[in-house]
Amino acid sequence: MKTVQTCDLVSEIMMPKRFSPSCERNKQPIFDQLAIYFKHSQVVLEIGSGTGQHAVFFAPQMPHLNWHTSDMPENHASVSAWIAEFGSDNIAHPIEFTVGQDVWPCIEVDAVFTANTTHIMQPHEAQAMMAMVANNLPSGGVFCQYGPMIVNGDYSCDNDREFDESLQQRGFGGICDIQQLESWAKGMVLVAKIPMPANNFLLVWNK
Numbered sequence: 431m432k433t434v435q436t437c438d439l440v441s442e443i444m445m446p447k448r449f450s451p452s453c454e455r456n457k458q459p460i461f462d463q464l465a466i467y468f469k470h471s472q473v474v475l476e477i478g479s480g481t482g483q484h485a486v487f488f489a490p491q492m493p494h495l496n497w498h499t500s501d502m503p504e505n506h507a508s509v510s511a512w513i514a515e516f517g518s519d520n521i522a523h524p525i526e527f528t529v530g531q532d533v534w535p536c537i538e539v540d541a542v543f544t545a546n547t548t549h550i551m552q553p554h555e556a557q558a559m560m561a562m563v564a565n566n567l568p569s570g571g572v573f574c575q576y577g578p579m580i581v582n583g584d585y586s587c588d589n590d591r592e593f594d595e596s597l598q599q600r601g602f603g604g605i606c607d608i609q610q611l612e613s614w615a616k617g618m619v620l621v622a623k624i625p626m627p628a629n630n631f632l633l634v635w636n637k
């Protein structure tokens with residue numbers, strides 16, 4: 431049974447650096463794909479960096495690019511703490527960016543990454559994220575989007591159905607259908623739909 435990572439975070443009270451067990455589990459399989467799809471990227475914006483674990487795992491292994499973290503302000507201390515301990519020259523401290531509330535960050539990026547944010551966001555925020563990424567990536571830009579997804583109206587497994595119900599009961603937006611994301615991502619083309627461990631997907635979009 432999946433658990434939402436906001437609950438999954440084992441907060442160390444008074445310690446800014448938080449830890450997500452699921453990040454530790456999924457970071458290598460995600461990296462294996464990013465190494466392919468971000469091979470020619472130069473500047474990446476990560477939306478919803480969470481604890482910061484993904485950024486410090488990915489960026490040092492891709493020294494050809496600059497990685498910009500971002501999230502709501504309450505997560506910045508953890509992201510910065512991970513960067514302070516494990517960061518590299520090509521990771522920037524978090525930008526305040528709440529999708530649905532803030533304007534697109536003032537940096538030119540040619541790639542965007544987000545993990546486990548789409549099902550947490552409210553539907554209007556997920557819609558805004560797809561549109562903003564599509565509007566702000568340059569031609570040839572890449573968007574890698576990881577998380578649970580509904581495919582043609584079907585859950586990947588019974589666990590995802592229960593997970594979705596529990597997300598919505600707790601006030602999160604819930605798992606999106608990939609077709610819905612495509613309708614929101616006008617100007618981008620879904621070029622890969624990669625099955626990942628634990629019934630997740632990595633969606634790769636090209637502008």
Ligand SMILES: C[S@@+](CC[C@H](N)C(=O)[O-])C[C@H]1O[C@@H](n2cnc3c(N)ncnc32)[C@H](O)[C@@H]1O
Nearest residue numbers: 435436478479480527528529545546547550555
């Ligand atoms: C389940 S956590 C995932 C964190 C991290 N990406 C990971 O994979 O471990 C969801 C993240 O989405 C962020 N988030 C939720 N709604 C958001 C919004 N409207 N704009 C930006 N980030 C948002 C949360 O702050 C949180 O960091």
